[in-house]
Amino acid sequence: MHKHTSSKHPLSRFILHLILIVICAGWLVPSLGLLVSSFRPRNLISTTGWWTALLPPFKFTLSNYAYVLTRGHMGISFINSLIIAIPSTVMPILIAAFAAYAFAWMRFPFKETIFLVIIGLLVVPLQLTLIPVLKLFNALGMTGSFVAIWLAHTGYGLPFAIYLLRNFMQDLPGSVLESAYLDGATHPQIFFRLIIPMSVPAIASLAIFQFMWVWNDLLIALIYLGGTQSVAPMTVTMSNMVNSYGGGWEYLTAAAFISMLLPMLVFFTLQKYFVRGILAGSVKG
Protein backbone atom coordinates (compact mmCIF):
# COMPACT_ATOMS: atom_id res chain seq x y z
CA MET A 1 0.00 0.00 0.00
CA HIS A 2 1.57 3.27 -1.02
CA LYS A 3 0.29 6.83 -0.82
CA HIS A 4 0.08 8.89 -3.95
CA THR A 5 1.64 12.26 -3.21
CA SER A 6 -0.23 15.29 -4.39
CA SER A 7 0.14 19.05 -4.47
CA LYS A 8 1.34 20.48 -1.19
CA HIS A 9 -0.50 23.77 -1.59
CA PRO A 10 -1.98 24.55 1.86
CA LEU A 11 -5.30 25.80 0.52
CA SER A 12 -5.94 22.73 -1.61
CA ARG A 13 -4.90 20.54 1.34
CA PHE A 14 -7.45 22.37 3.48
CA ILE A 15 -10.22 21.87 0.91
CA LEU A 16 -9.27 18.21 0.60
CA HIS A 17 -9.59 17.67 4.36
CA LEU A 18 -12.80 19.68 4.52
CA ILE A 19 -14.53 17.67 1.77
CA LEU A 20 -13.42 14.35 3.22
CA ILE A 21 -14.45 15.22 6.77
CA VAL A 22 -17.87 16.48 5.64
CA ILE A 23 -18.41 13.23 3.70
CA CYS A 24 -17.35 11.11 6.67
CA ALA A 25 -19.64 13.06 9.00
CA GLY A 26 -22.51 12.63 6.55
CA TRP A 27 -21.88 8.88 6.49
CA LEU A 28 -21.60 8.53 10.23
CA VAL A 29 -24.47 10.75 11.39
CA PRO A 30 -27.36 8.43 10.41
CA SER A 31 -25.96 5.51 12.45
CA LEU A 32 -24.98 7.80 15.31
CA GLY A 33 -28.52 9.21 15.48
CA LEU A 34 -29.87 5.69 15.69
CA LEU A 35 -27.49 4.65 18.45
CA VAL A 36 -28.14 7.73 20.59
CA SER A 37 -31.91 7.57 20.10
CA SER A 38 -32.11 3.92 21.12
CA PHE A 39 -31.08 4.95 24.65
CA ARG A 40 -33.51 7.88 24.96
CA PRO A 41 -36.88 7.76 26.72
CA ARG A 42 -40.00 7.80 24.56
CA ASN A 43 -41.25 11.26 25.46
CA LEU A 44 -37.91 12.87 24.60
CA ILE A 45 -37.37 11.02 21.29
CA SER A 46 -40.64 12.24 19.87
CA THR A 47 -40.28 15.86 20.98
CA THR A 48 -36.59 16.76 20.66
CA GLY A 49 -33.83 15.99 18.18
CA TRP A 50 -31.41 13.18 19.12
CA TRP A 51 -28.47 15.61 19.06
CA THR A 52 -29.88 17.44 22.11
CA ALA A 53 -29.12 14.28 24.12
CA LEU A 54 -25.39 14.91 23.59
CA LEU A 55 -25.57 17.87 25.98
CA PRO A 56 -26.51 17.73 29.68
CA PRO A 57 -28.78 16.82 31.35
CA PHE A 58 -28.01 13.29 30.15
CA LYS A 59 -31.25 11.34 30.25
CA PHE A 60 -30.70 7.82 28.99
CA THR A 61 -32.56 4.58 29.58
CA LEU A 62 -32.22 0.87 28.83
CA SER A 63 -35.97 0.29 28.90
CA ASN A 64 -36.28 0.39 25.08
CA TYR A 65 -33.92 -2.55 24.85
CA ALA A 66 -35.69 -4.43 27.64
CA TYR A 67 -39.01 -3.97 25.83
CA VAL A 68 -37.92 -5.03 22.32
CA LEU A 69 -35.95 -8.03 23.58
CA THR A 70 -38.92 -9.45 25.47
CA ARG A 71 -42.29 -8.17 24.33
CA GLY A 72 -40.93 -7.06 20.96
CA HIS A 73 -39.73 -10.62 20.15
CA MET A 74 -36.22 -9.43 19.28
CA GLY A 75 -34.66 -11.82 21.81
CA ILE A 76 -36.20 -14.88 20.17
CA SER A 77 -35.52 -13.45 16.74
CA PHE A 78 -31.85 -13.00 17.58
CA ILE A 79 -31.64 -16.74 18.35
CA ASN A 80 -33.63 -17.52 15.19
CA SER A 81 -31.22 -15.43 13.12
CA LEU A 82 -28.36 -17.49 14.56
CA ILE A 83 -30.17 -20.79 13.92
CA ILE A 84 -30.75 -19.69 10.33
CA ALA A 85 -27.36 -18.14 9.63
CA ILE A 86 -24.96 -20.75 11.03
CA PRO A 87 -26.00 -23.79 8.94
CA SER A 88 -26.72 -21.49 6.00
CA THR A 89 -23.05 -20.54 6.13
CA VAL A 90 -21.49 -23.92 6.98
CA MET A 91 -23.52 -26.00 4.50
CA PRO A 92 -22.80 -24.09 1.29
CA ILE A 93 -19.12 -23.71 2.12
CA LEU A 94 -18.57 -27.39 2.93
CA ILE A 95 -20.61 -28.61 -0.05
CA ALA A 96 -18.92 -26.06 -2.31
CA ALA A 97 -15.51 -27.12 -1.01
CA PHE A 98 -16.24 -30.76 -1.97
CA ALA A 99 -17.28 -29.66 -5.46
CA ALA A 100 -14.43 -27.16 -5.82
CA TYR A 101 -11.92 -29.88 -4.94
CA ALA A 102 -13.34 -32.07 -7.67
CA PHE A 103 -13.36 -29.20 -10.18
CA ALA A 104 -9.78 -28.27 -9.33
CA TRP A 105 -8.12 -31.69 -8.95
CA MET A 106 -10.23 -34.43 -10.56
CA ARG A 107 -11.15 -35.29 -14.10
CA PHE A 108 -14.73 -36.09 -15.07
CA PRO A 109 -16.98 -35.71 -18.12
CA PHE A 110 -18.69 -32.33 -18.78
CA LYS A 111 -16.46 -30.67 -16.18
CA GLU A 112 -16.03 -27.47 -18.21
CA THR A 113 -19.72 -27.29 -19.17
CA ILE A 114 -20.96 -27.71 -15.60
CA PHE A 115 -18.57 -25.02 -14.43
CA LEU A 116 -19.75 -22.61 -17.13
CA VAL A 117 -23.34 -23.17 -15.99
CA ILE A 118 -22.27 -22.35 -12.44
CA ILE A 119 -20.66 -19.11 -13.64
CA GLY A 120 -23.90 -18.27 -15.45
CA LEU A 121 -25.85 -18.90 -12.24
CA LEU A 122 -23.66 -16.40 -10.33
CA VAL A 123 -25.78 -13.44 -11.33
CA VAL A 124 -29.25 -14.99 -11.62
CA PRO A 125 -31.76 -12.86 -9.69
CA LEU A 126 -33.20 -14.98 -6.87
CA GLN A 127 -36.65 -13.64 -7.71
CA LEU A 128 -36.65 -16.11 -10.58
CA THR A 129 -36.68 -19.06 -8.22
CA LEU A 130 -39.17 -17.94 -5.57
CA ILE A 131 -42.45 -19.31 -6.92
CA PRO A 132 -41.32 -22.83 -7.92
CA VAL A 133 -39.27 -23.29 -4.73
CA LEU A 134 -42.15 -22.05 -2.57
CA LYS A 135 -44.50 -24.46 -4.34
CA LEU A 136 -42.02 -27.26 -3.72
CA PHE A 137 -41.73 -26.42 -0.02
CA ASN A 138 -45.53 -26.19 0.26
CA ALA A 139 -45.93 -29.59 -1.38
CA LEU A 140 -43.42 -31.11 1.05
CA GLY A 141 -44.94 -29.31 4.05
CA MET A 142 -41.59 -27.59 4.70
CA THR A 143 -42.67 -23.95 4.48
CA GLY A 144 -41.95 -22.19 7.76
CA SER A 145 -39.26 -24.66 8.83
CA PHE A 146 -35.60 -23.90 9.44
CA VAL A 147 -34.57 -26.82 7.24
CA ALA A 148 -36.29 -25.19 4.26
CA ILE A 149 -34.44 -21.91 4.66
CA TRP A 150 -31.10 -23.67 5.30
CA LEU A 151 -31.46 -25.57 2.04
CA ALA A 152 -32.57 -22.51 0.10
CA HIS A 153 -29.66 -20.36 1.32
CA THR A 154 -27.29 -23.24 0.59
CA GLY A 155 -28.55 -23.57 -2.98
CA TYR A 156 -28.36 -19.81 -3.56
CA GLY A 157 -24.92 -19.47 -1.99
CA LEU A 158 -23.33 -22.37 -3.89
CA PRO A 159 -22.46 -20.79 -7.27
CA PHE A 160 -20.31 -18.07 -5.73
CA ALA A 161 -18.80 -20.40 -3.13
CA ILE A 162 -17.84 -23.01 -5.74
CA TYR A 163 -16.48 -20.34 -8.08
CA LEU A 164 -14.32 -18.73 -5.41
CA LEU A 165 -13.02 -21.93 -3.81
CA ARG A 166 -12.32 -23.67 -7.10
CA ASN A 167 -10.19 -20.70 -8.25
CA PHE A 168 -8.35 -20.72 -4.93
CA MET A 169 -7.81 -24.49 -4.72
CA GLN A 170 -6.57 -24.66 -8.28
CA ASP A 171 -3.65 -22.43 -7.33
CA LEU A 172 -2.58 -24.61 -4.38
CA PRO A 173 0.81 -26.28 -4.91
CA GLY A 174 0.17 -29.49 -6.88
CA SER A 175 3.47 -31.02 -5.77
CA VAL A 176 2.31 -31.20 -2.14
CA LEU A 177 -0.89 -33.02 -3.13
CA GLU A 178 1.03 -35.23 -5.52
CA SER A 179 3.38 -36.50 -2.84
CA ALA A 180 0.46 -37.08 -0.47
CA TYR A 181 -1.21 -39.27 -3.12
CA LEU A 182 2.02 -41.18 -3.58
CA ASP A 183 2.25 -41.73 0.17
CA GLY A 184 -1.11 -43.48 -0.03
CA ALA A 185 -3.33 -40.77 1.46
CA THR A 186 -7.03 -41.10 0.63
CA HIS A 187 -9.03 -38.26 -0.90
CA PRO A 188 -10.83 -37.41 2.35
CA GLN A 189 -7.46 -37.32 4.15
CA ILE A 190 -5.99 -35.00 1.56
CA PHE A 191 -9.12 -32.89 1.54
CA PHE A 192 -9.45 -32.45 5.32
CA ARG A 193 -5.76 -32.37 6.23
CA LEU A 194 -4.25 -30.46 3.31
CA ILE A 195 -6.81 -28.72 1.11
CA ILE A 196 -9.03 -27.27 3.85
CA PRO A 197 -6.17 -25.94 6.04
CA MET A 198 -4.47 -24.40 3.01
CA SER A 199 -7.73 -22.78 1.88
CA VAL A 200 -8.43 -21.03 5.18
CA PRO A 201 -7.97 -17.47 3.80
CA ALA A 202 -10.54 -18.07 1.05
CA ILE A 203 -12.89 -19.94 3.39
CA ALA A 204 -12.73 -17.15 5.98
CA SER A 205 -13.65 -14.46 3.45
CA LEU A 206 -16.40 -16.63 2.05
CA ALA A 207 -17.77 -17.47 5.49
CA ILE A 208 -18.03 -13.82 6.50
CA PHE A 209 -19.55 -12.86 3.16
CA GLN A 210 -22.18 -15.61 3.32
CA PHE A 211 -22.92 -15.12 7.02
CA MET A 212 -23.52 -11.39 6.60
CA TRP A 213 -25.66 -12.00 3.53
CA VAL A 214 -27.89 -14.50 5.34
CA TRP A 215 -27.96 -12.49 8.58
CA ASN A 216 -29.12 -9.39 6.69
CA ASP A 217 -31.51 -11.17 4.33
CA LEU A 218 -35.17 -10.23 4.40
CA LEU A 219 -36.68 -11.54 1.16
CA ILE A 220 -35.83 -15.24 1.47
CA ALA A 221 -36.94 -15.36 5.11
CA LEU A 222 -40.12 -13.49 4.33
CA ILE A 223 -41.10 -15.92 1.60
CA TYR A 224 -40.02 -19.34 2.87
CA LEU A 225 -40.72 -18.79 6.57
CA GLY A 226 -44.14 -17.33 5.84
CA GLY A 227 -44.18 -14.65 8.54
CA THR A 228 -44.53 -17.06 11.48
CA GLN A 229 -43.28 -15.11 14.51
CA SER A 230 -41.80 -18.14 16.30
CA VAL A 231 -39.27 -18.75 13.51
CA ALA A 232 -38.83 -15.16 12.26
CA PRO A 233 -35.28 -13.78 12.09
CA MET A 234 -34.59 -10.21 13.19
CA THR A 235 -35.00 -8.66 9.75
CA VAL A 236 -38.56 -10.00 9.49
CA THR A 237 -39.43 -8.99 13.07
CA MET A 238 -38.10 -5.49 12.48
CA SER A 239 -40.03 -5.01 9.27
CA ASN A 240 -43.18 -6.11 11.14
CA MET A 241 -42.37 -3.57 13.85
CA VAL A 242 -42.05 -0.80 11.26
CA ASN A 243 -45.58 -1.61 10.12
CA SER A 244 -47.14 -1.93 13.57
CA TYR A 245 -45.29 0.76 15.54
CA GLY A 246 -45.08 3.42 12.84
CA GLY A 247 -43.42 6.26 14.73
CA GLY A 248 -42.40 4.24 17.81
CA TRP A 249 -38.81 5.31 17.35
CA GLU A 250 -37.70 4.22 20.81
CA TYR A 251 -38.44 0.58 19.90
CA LEU A 252 -37.42 0.69 16.24
CA THR A 253 -34.03 2.25 16.97
CA ALA A 254 -33.26 -0.25 19.75
CA ALA A 255 -34.32 -3.18 17.56
CA ALA A 256 -32.24 -1.96 14.62
CA PHE A 257 -29.21 -1.56 16.83
CA ILE A 258 -29.56 -5.08 18.25
CA SER A 259 -29.64 -6.44 14.70
CA MET A 260 -26.49 -4.47 13.85
CA LEU A 261 -24.45 -5.67 16.84
CA LEU A 262 -23.11 -8.90 15.38
CA PRO A 263 -22.36 -7.54 11.89
CA MET A 264 -20.54 -4.58 13.46
CA LEU A 265 -18.53 -6.90 15.67
CA VAL A 266 -17.58 -8.97 12.63
CA PHE A 267 -16.84 -5.80 10.72
CA PHE A 268 -14.48 -4.35 13.31
CA THR A 269 -12.65 -7.59 14.15
CA LEU A 270 -12.48 -9.25 10.74
CA GLN A 271 -12.58 -6.26 8.41
CA LYS A 272 -9.64 -7.58 6.38
CA TYR A 273 -11.43 -10.81 5.45
CA PHE A 274 -14.71 -9.02 4.92
CA VAL A 275 -13.13 -6.61 2.43
CA ARG A 276 -11.37 -9.51 0.70
CA GLY A 277 -14.68 -11.32 0.34
CA ILE A 278 -16.25 -8.19 -1.10
CA LEU A 279 -13.37 -7.80 -3.57
CA ALA A 280 -13.70 -11.41 -4.66
CA GLY A 281 -17.46 -11.11 -4.84
CA SER A 282 -17.49 -8.18 -7.21
CA VAL A 283 -18.41 -10.51 -10.07
CA LYS A 284 -21.41 -11.85 -8.22
CA GLY A 285 -23.56 -8.90 -7.33
Add this chain to the structure above:
Amino acid sequence: MNSQTILMLAVAVLGVPLLLVGYITLSERLLGSAAHKRSSSVRAIFWIAPAVVLLVVFLVYPIITTIILSLKDAASRGYVGLANYKYVFTDRNMLLVLRNNLLWLALFTLVTLTFGLLIALLADRVKYEAVAKSIVFLPMAISFVAAGIIWKFMYDFQPAGAPQIGTVNAVLSAVIPGYQPQAWLFNTATNNIALIVVGIWMWTGFAMVILSAGIKGIPTDVLEAARIDGANEFQIFRFVTMPLLAPTITVVATTLIIDVLKIFDIVYVMTNGNLNTEVIANRMYKEMFNYHNYGRASAIAVILLVAIIPVMIMNIKRFRQGGANA
Protein backbone atom coordinates in the same frame (compact mmCIF):
# COMPACT_ATOMS: atom_id res chain seq x y z
CA MET B 1 -35.38 -20.38 25.07
CA ASN B 2 -37.41 -23.60 25.05
CA SER B 3 -36.04 -27.08 24.54
CA GLN B 4 -37.00 -27.17 20.88
CA THR B 5 -34.94 -24.08 20.15
CA ILE B 6 -31.94 -25.59 21.93
CA LEU B 7 -32.35 -28.75 19.87
CA MET B 8 -32.47 -26.76 16.62
CA LEU B 9 -29.38 -24.84 17.63
CA ALA B 10 -27.53 -28.10 18.36
CA VAL B 11 -28.60 -29.57 15.04
CA ALA B 12 -27.52 -26.37 13.35
CA VAL B 13 -24.10 -26.16 14.91
CA LEU B 14 -23.10 -29.82 15.16
CA GLY B 15 -25.41 -32.01 13.12
CA VAL B 16 -25.10 -30.40 9.72
CA PRO B 17 -21.29 -30.48 9.40
CA LEU B 18 -21.14 -34.02 10.83
CA LEU B 19 -23.69 -35.18 8.27
CA LEU B 20 -21.66 -33.75 5.41
CA VAL B 21 -18.32 -35.08 6.63
CA GLY B 22 -19.99 -38.47 7.19
CA TYR B 23 -21.34 -38.43 3.66
CA ILE B 24 -17.98 -37.92 2.01
CA THR B 25 -16.20 -40.44 4.27
CA LEU B 26 -18.87 -43.03 3.61
CA SER B 27 -18.85 -42.50 -0.16
CA GLU B 28 -15.06 -43.02 -0.15
CA ARG B 29 -15.62 -46.27 1.81
CA LEU B 30 -18.07 -47.36 -0.88
CA LEU B 31 -15.44 -46.74 -3.51
CA GLY B 32 -13.24 -49.01 -1.43
CA SER B 33 -9.62 -49.56 -2.23
CA ALA B 34 -9.87 -47.60 -5.45
CA ALA B 35 -8.35 -44.73 -3.51
CA HIS B 36 -5.34 -44.46 -5.78
CA LYS B 37 -7.29 -44.21 -8.99
CA ARG B 38 -7.59 -40.49 -8.69
CA SER B 39 -8.91 -39.98 -12.20
CA SER B 40 -11.95 -42.08 -11.47
CA SER B 41 -15.05 -40.20 -12.66
CA VAL B 42 -17.22 -42.08 -10.21
CA ARG B 43 -15.35 -40.55 -7.33
CA ALA B 44 -15.76 -37.03 -8.78
CA ILE B 45 -19.49 -37.63 -9.05
CA PHE B 46 -19.68 -38.32 -5.31
CA TRP B 47 -17.78 -35.11 -4.56
CA ILE B 48 -19.89 -32.85 -6.77
CA ALA B 49 -23.25 -34.60 -6.28
CA PRO B 50 -24.51 -32.59 -3.25
CA ALA B 51 -23.69 -29.31 -5.00
CA VAL B 52 -25.21 -30.35 -8.33
CA VAL B 53 -28.41 -31.65 -6.71
CA LEU B 54 -28.92 -28.41 -4.75
CA LEU B 55 -28.09 -26.23 -7.76
CA VAL B 56 -30.63 -28.09 -9.86
CA VAL B 57 -33.37 -28.03 -7.20
CA PHE B 58 -32.93 -24.39 -6.14
CA LEU B 59 -31.72 -22.69 -9.31
CA VAL B 60 -31.88 -24.58 -12.60
CA TYR B 61 -35.29 -26.22 -12.20
CA PRO B 62 -36.98 -23.13 -10.70
CA ILE B 63 -35.64 -20.84 -13.45
CA ILE B 64 -37.03 -23.08 -16.18
CA THR B 65 -40.34 -23.46 -14.31
CA THR B 66 -40.68 -19.70 -13.82
CA ILE B 67 -40.21 -19.11 -17.55
CA ILE B 68 -42.99 -21.64 -18.23
CA LEU B 69 -45.25 -20.14 -15.52
CA SER B 70 -44.85 -16.70 -17.09
CA LEU B 71 -46.76 -18.03 -20.11
CA LYS B 72 -49.63 -19.32 -17.96
CA ASP B 73 -52.58 -17.69 -16.18
CA ALA B 74 -52.79 -16.46 -12.59
CA ALA B 75 -53.35 -19.94 -11.13
CA SER B 76 -50.88 -21.62 -13.55
CA ARG B 77 -53.63 -23.72 -15.20
CA GLY B 78 -53.80 -22.77 -18.87
CA TYR B 79 -51.40 -21.10 -21.27
CA VAL B 80 -52.12 -17.46 -22.07
CA GLY B 81 -49.32 -16.80 -24.54
CA LEU B 82 -47.58 -13.50 -24.01
CA ALA B 83 -50.50 -11.84 -22.18
CA ASN B 84 -48.52 -11.46 -18.95
CA TYR B 85 -45.70 -9.74 -20.81
CA LYS B 86 -48.17 -7.48 -22.57
CA TYR B 87 -49.47 -6.52 -19.14
CA VAL B 88 -45.95 -5.83 -17.85
CA PHE B 89 -45.20 -3.41 -20.67
CA THR B 90 -48.60 -1.70 -21.00
CA ASP B 91 -50.25 -1.51 -17.58
CA ARG B 92 -49.98 2.01 -16.15
CA ASN B 93 -48.74 0.87 -12.75
CA MET B 94 -46.20 -1.45 -14.32
CA LEU B 95 -44.87 1.35 -16.50
CA LEU B 96 -44.41 3.39 -13.35
CA VAL B 97 -42.52 0.47 -11.81
CA LEU B 98 -40.24 0.27 -14.83
CA ARG B 99 -39.69 4.03 -14.71
CA ASN B 100 -38.71 3.79 -11.04
CA ASN B 101 -36.25 1.02 -11.79
CA LEU B 102 -34.68 3.10 -14.55
CA LEU B 103 -34.40 6.00 -12.11
CA TRP B 104 -32.71 3.71 -9.57
CA LEU B 105 -30.47 2.28 -12.26
CA ALA B 106 -29.25 5.67 -13.50
CA LEU B 107 -29.11 7.66 -10.29
CA PHE B 108 -27.95 4.96 -7.89
CA THR B 109 -25.24 3.61 -10.18
CA LEU B 110 -23.92 6.99 -11.21
CA VAL B 111 -23.86 8.62 -7.78
CA THR B 112 -22.53 5.55 -5.98
CA LEU B 113 -19.70 5.26 -8.49
CA THR B 114 -18.90 8.96 -8.32
CA PHE B 115 -18.87 9.08 -4.52
CA GLY B 116 -16.92 5.84 -4.32
CA LEU B 117 -14.29 7.18 -6.72
CA LEU B 118 -14.15 10.59 -5.05
CA ILE B 119 -13.70 9.16 -1.57
CA ALA B 120 -11.14 6.61 -2.75
CA LEU B 121 -9.11 9.35 -4.45
CA LEU B 122 -9.32 11.80 -1.56
CA ALA B 123 -8.66 9.23 1.17
CA ASP B 124 -5.58 8.10 -0.74
CA ARG B 125 -3.98 11.47 0.09
CA VAL B 126 -4.56 11.72 3.85
CA LYS B 127 -3.12 10.09 6.96
CA TYR B 128 -6.48 9.03 8.37
CA GLU B 129 -7.31 7.01 5.25
CA ALA B 130 -8.15 3.80 7.14
CA VAL B 131 -10.59 5.57 9.48
CA ALA B 132 -12.31 7.49 6.69
CA LYS B 133 -12.72 4.34 4.63
CA SER B 134 -14.05 2.35 7.59
CA ILE B 135 -16.71 4.98 8.23
CA VAL B 136 -17.93 4.93 4.64
CA PHE B 137 -17.74 1.14 4.44
CA LEU B 138 -19.61 0.46 7.69
CA PRO B 139 -23.16 0.57 6.19
CA MET B 140 -22.20 -2.43 4.00
CA ALA B 141 -22.27 -4.54 7.16
CA ILE B 142 -25.82 -3.77 8.22
CA SER B 143 -29.10 -5.01 6.80
CA PHE B 144 -31.27 -3.05 4.42
CA VAL B 145 -34.01 -3.31 7.04
CA ALA B 146 -31.89 -1.62 9.71
CA ALA B 147 -30.78 0.95 7.14
CA GLY B 148 -34.45 1.53 6.30
CA ILE B 149 -35.21 2.27 9.96
CA ILE B 150 -32.14 4.51 10.27
CA TRP B 151 -33.22 6.57 7.28
CA LYS B 152 -36.91 6.66 8.11
CA PHE B 153 -35.77 8.33 11.30
CA MET B 154 -33.47 10.66 9.32
CA TYR B 155 -36.40 11.70 7.10
CA ASP B 156 -38.88 12.12 9.98
CA PHE B 157 -41.23 15.03 9.41
CA GLN B 158 -43.05 17.24 11.89
CA PRO B 159 -45.32 20.11 10.82
CA ALA B 160 -43.65 23.51 10.42
CA GLY B 161 -43.21 25.21 13.80
CA ALA B 162 -42.88 21.95 15.76
CA PRO B 163 -39.32 20.87 16.63
CA GLN B 164 -37.98 18.60 13.88
CA ILE B 165 -36.64 15.29 15.20
CA GLY B 166 -35.56 14.06 11.75
CA THR B 167 -31.97 15.05 11.06
CA VAL B 168 -32.56 16.00 7.42
CA ASN B 169 -35.36 18.49 8.16
CA ALA B 170 -33.58 19.82 11.26
CA VAL B 171 -30.33 20.50 9.40
CA LEU B 172 -32.10 22.12 6.46
CA SER B 173 -34.21 24.27 8.82
CA ALA B 174 -31.06 25.42 10.56
CA VAL B 175 -29.17 26.21 7.36
CA ILE B 176 -31.83 27.64 5.04
CA PRO B 177 -33.81 30.63 6.35
CA GLY B 178 -37.57 30.24 5.95
CA TYR B 179 -37.25 26.54 5.07
CA GLN B 180 -40.49 24.54 5.06
CA PRO B 181 -40.00 21.00 6.46
CA GLN B 182 -40.62 18.29 3.87
CA ALA B 183 -42.30 14.90 4.22
CA TRP B 184 -39.55 13.31 2.13
CA LEU B 185 -41.04 9.82 1.94
CA PHE B 186 -44.62 10.96 1.28
CA ASN B 187 -44.05 13.67 -1.27
CA THR B 188 -44.15 11.92 -4.67
CA ALA B 189 -41.67 14.43 -6.07
CA THR B 190 -38.97 13.43 -3.59
CA ASN B 191 -39.74 9.95 -2.25
CA ASN B 192 -37.97 7.93 -4.96
CA ILE B 193 -34.85 10.04 -4.60
CA ALA B 194 -35.06 9.71 -0.80
CA LEU B 195 -35.06 5.91 -1.17
CA ILE B 196 -32.20 5.96 -3.66
CA VAL B 197 -30.13 8.02 -1.19
CA VAL B 198 -30.39 5.11 1.27
CA GLY B 199 -29.07 2.75 -1.37
CA ILE B 200 -26.21 5.11 -2.14
CA TRP B 201 -25.37 5.42 1.56
CA MET B 202 -25.16 1.64 1.84
CA TRP B 203 -23.25 0.82 -1.36
CA THR B 204 -20.73 3.64 -1.74
CA GLY B 205 -18.40 1.76 0.61
CA PHE B 206 -18.42 -1.18 -1.78
CA ALA B 207 -17.50 0.98 -4.79
CA MET B 208 -14.89 2.81 -2.72
CA VAL B 209 -13.15 -0.36 -1.51
CA ILE B 210 -12.78 -1.83 -4.98
CA LEU B 211 -11.79 1.43 -6.65
CA SER B 212 -9.34 2.15 -3.85
CA ALA B 213 -7.67 -1.21 -4.48
CA GLY B 214 -7.48 -0.23 -8.15
CA ILE B 215 -5.92 3.15 -7.33
CA LYS B 216 -3.32 1.52 -5.09
CA GLY B 217 -2.42 -0.68 -8.04
CA ILE B 218 -1.41 2.27 -10.23
CA PRO B 219 2.40 2.46 -10.20
CA THR B 220 3.71 5.64 -8.52
CA ASP B 221 6.35 6.20 -11.20
CA VAL B 222 3.66 6.55 -13.88
CA LEU B 223 2.08 9.38 -11.86
CA GLU B 224 5.49 10.91 -11.11
CA ALA B 225 6.42 10.86 -14.79
CA ALA B 226 3.21 12.73 -15.61
CA ARG B 227 3.96 15.29 -12.89
CA ILE B 228 7.50 15.83 -14.14
CA ASP B 229 6.04 16.40 -17.60
CA GLY B 230 4.08 19.26 -16.05
CA ALA B 231 0.60 17.72 -15.86
CA ASN B 232 -1.65 19.19 -13.16
CA GLU B 233 -3.71 17.05 -10.77
CA PHE B 234 -6.82 17.20 -12.92
CA GLN B 235 -4.93 16.25 -16.08
CA ILE B 236 -3.32 13.33 -14.25
CA PHE B 237 -6.74 12.15 -13.12
CA ARG B 238 -8.29 12.54 -16.55
CA PHE B 239 -5.48 11.11 -18.70
CA VAL B 240 -3.62 8.70 -16.41
CA THR B 241 -5.75 7.53 -13.48
CA MET B 242 -9.10 7.21 -15.28
CA PRO B 243 -7.90 5.11 -18.25
CA LEU B 244 -5.99 2.79 -15.90
CA LEU B 245 -9.04 2.48 -13.64
CA ALA B 246 -11.52 1.89 -16.47
CA PRO B 247 -11.65 -1.93 -16.12
CA THR B 248 -12.20 -1.63 -12.35
CA ILE B 249 -14.94 0.94 -12.87
CA THR B 250 -16.65 -1.44 -15.31
CA VAL B 251 -16.60 -4.24 -12.75
CA VAL B 252 -18.04 -1.99 -10.03
CA ALA B 253 -20.70 -0.56 -12.34
CA THR B 254 -21.74 -4.05 -13.44
CA THR B 255 -22.09 -5.24 -9.86
CA LEU B 256 -24.07 -2.15 -8.88
CA ILE B 257 -26.42 -2.61 -11.85
CA ILE B 258 -27.07 -6.25 -10.97
CA ASP B 259 -27.84 -5.24 -7.40
CA VAL B 260 -30.01 -2.28 -8.19
CA LEU B 261 -32.20 -4.33 -10.52
CA LYS B 262 -33.02 -6.65 -7.60
CA ILE B 263 -33.54 -3.90 -5.01
CA PHE B 264 -36.36 -4.92 -2.66
CA ASP B 265 -35.77 -4.46 1.08
CA ILE B 266 -35.32 -0.68 1.18
CA VAL B 267 -38.61 -0.07 -0.61
CA TYR B 268 -40.42 -2.81 1.34
CA VAL B 269 -39.45 -1.35 4.71
CA MET B 270 -39.66 2.37 3.98
CA THR B 271 -42.73 2.83 1.76
CA ASN B 272 -43.84 -0.69 0.81
CA GLY B 273 -44.02 0.59 -2.76
CA ASN B 274 -46.81 3.05 -1.98
CA LEU B 275 -46.99 6.58 -3.38
CA ASN B 276 -45.36 5.72 -6.72
CA THR B 277 -42.21 4.15 -5.26
CA GLU B 278 -42.76 0.54 -6.35
CA VAL B 279 -39.87 -1.27 -8.07
CA ILE B 280 -39.75 -4.58 -9.99
CA ALA B 281 -38.94 -6.87 -7.06
CA ASN B 282 -41.62 -5.36 -4.81
CA ARG B 283 -44.19 -5.55 -7.57
CA MET B 284 -43.36 -9.21 -8.05
CA TYR B 285 -43.77 -9.86 -4.32
CA LYS B 286 -47.19 -8.20 -4.37
CA GLU B 287 -48.35 -10.12 -7.45
CA MET B 288 -47.23 -13.29 -5.67
CA PHE B 289 -48.67 -12.79 -2.19
CA ASN B 290 -51.32 -10.09 -2.40
CA TYR B 291 -52.90 -10.87 -5.79
CA HIS B 292 -51.85 -14.55 -6.10
CA ASN B 293 -51.15 -14.00 -9.78
CA TYR B 294 -48.25 -16.38 -10.42
CA GLY B 295 -48.33 -15.73 -14.18
CA ARG B 296 -47.70 -12.02 -13.84
CA ALA B 297 -45.22 -12.47 -10.98
CA SER B 298 -43.23 -14.92 -13.14
CA ALA B 299 -43.26 -12.60 -16.15
CA ILE B 300 -41.88 -9.80 -13.98
CA ALA B 301 -39.11 -12.11 -12.75
CA VAL B 302 -38.25 -13.11 -16.32
CA ILE B 303 -37.85 -9.41 -17.18
CA LEU B 304 -35.17 -9.25 -14.48
CA LEU B 305 -33.43 -12.26 -15.98
CA VAL B 306 -33.46 -10.78 -19.47
CA ALA B 307 -31.96 -7.55 -18.13
CA ILE B 308 -29.13 -9.49 -16.53
CA ILE B 309 -28.37 -11.92 -19.39
CA PRO B 310 -25.76 -9.59 -21.00
CA VAL B 311 -23.79 -9.63 -17.73
CA MET B 312 -24.09 -13.39 -17.59
CA ILE B 313 -22.71 -13.76 -21.11
CA MET B 314 -19.92 -11.29 -20.31
CA ASN B 315 -18.90 -13.32 -17.24
CA ILE B 316 -18.86 -16.59 -19.18
CA LYS B 317 -16.84 -15.01 -22.02
CA ARG B 318 -14.38 -13.51 -19.57
CA PHE B 319 -13.96 -16.89 -17.92
CA ARG B 320 -13.36 -18.71 -21.19
CA GLN B 321 -10.78 -16.15 -22.30
CA GLY B 322 -9.03 -15.99 -18.94
CA GLY B 323 -9.07 -19.75 -18.51
CA ALA B 324 -7.75 -20.77 -15.13
CA ASN B 325 -7.03 -17.23 -14.00
CA ALA B 326 -10.51 -15.84 -14.54
